[in-house]
Amino acid sequence: MRLSDIEHVFFDLDHTLWDFDRNSALAFREIFRKQKIEIDIDDFLQVYKPINFRYWELYRNNSVSKEDLRYGRLKESFDSLRFEACDTTINLIADDYIEYLPNNNHLLEGSLDVLAHLSKTYKLHIITNGFEEVQQRKMMNSGILDFFQTITTSEEAGVKKPHPQIFEKALQKSEALPQKSVMIGDNLEADIIGASRFGLYAIYLSSEDQVSQNQFPQIQKLKELLDYL
Template identity: 45%
Template sequence: MKAKEHITDLFFDLDHTIYDFDKNSALTFHAVFSDLKLEGTQDFMTHFKPINDYYWEKYAREEITHDFLRYGRLKDTFEAIDVNVSDEHIYHIADYFIENLTNYSHVFQDAYETLDQLKSKYRLHIITNGPEKVQEKKLKNSKLEHYFETVTNSEKAGVKKPHPGIFQYALSQANADPQNSLMIGDNIKADIHGALNVGMDVIWFNEFQLENADNITEIHHLKQLLDLL
């Protein structure tokens, strides 16, 4: 049964929701590790994922800078897999990662088909905590730009999700009312609780089927949005 009939504007997170950050990251790291002839990195991504999430949460709370995030997540991951890498190489890998991640353009399954259908019914937008230039390249290289009428990032808004200010900024840029707007994202704190706190409706992209204690409307695949919207 279709729901959410009052909705006119859909706001999406980018990384881990549309853009397959983990897959593209793995390809980027594989390339730089091969160049550096680093051994023992086969379990790197398994450890990097939760460590990266931890650093992004600290970044969202304004506890660390983006530069420290870039360094710290790598330093901690190499320590977790017991691979000795100099600070010089860590900074090199951090720079390489940012410069080359956008060369990979994998999106989640059915992303284009889903966005094609949703764009015919709603105005689509992006809200992201990622750096402006990097996110713009992701959208361009993944051929996602044309789907979205506005793109709000934390640099433009001056605050990061889940701060109400970034959602209010995005709503203002889109000339959208919160009661007619819906946020779709993977992060329960930054995307879902942040949007709820400004009066938006939400759908949680719960790819890994984590516990849904608040009984929030959720999907496990992007195409499921078409059953709800």
């Protein structure tokens, strides 16, 4: 089903275009070597990923601060592995992670081709809850920054997706009407339901183990987006 009358396409960044899991793993490998953290990286990531996911949910709901997220996800991961790390070490790793993360530039399969194709017809934009100091660096280093006319971050908007105010801010910046806009993202609540409630069309990018029954169009690969646009 192709969407008609669309002029603006809004994307989430992490896990939608930018391969967060792969780039994050590479950053941790480098940091652990630097800090001489003797933990198997695969063991660490197996523990860290669900903890990090939970902290981002808390952050999105304003239940923890940015600083709490950066420290807490590492502290809980090390504690789960029974690895003793002092606060100084944890804070150093947290700082290094923000510095190293954008140095890796892997994109999800098909991202460049899809963006190149869509940019010929539509105006492209980013709406992200990610930290403002790293999101633009991620896009620049991965070669996708020039595809986008606007970037709206949660820190700029003062609220996080799915709050309607961030979508209102993004539409104002892009001079877009919600009924002529579509949002693509990997988080059903933050990206899809949030955008839909504000009047945008929404397409859910799910992984094979996330497929769910809902009223929104679902894709599992970015190239499938071209069936709608």
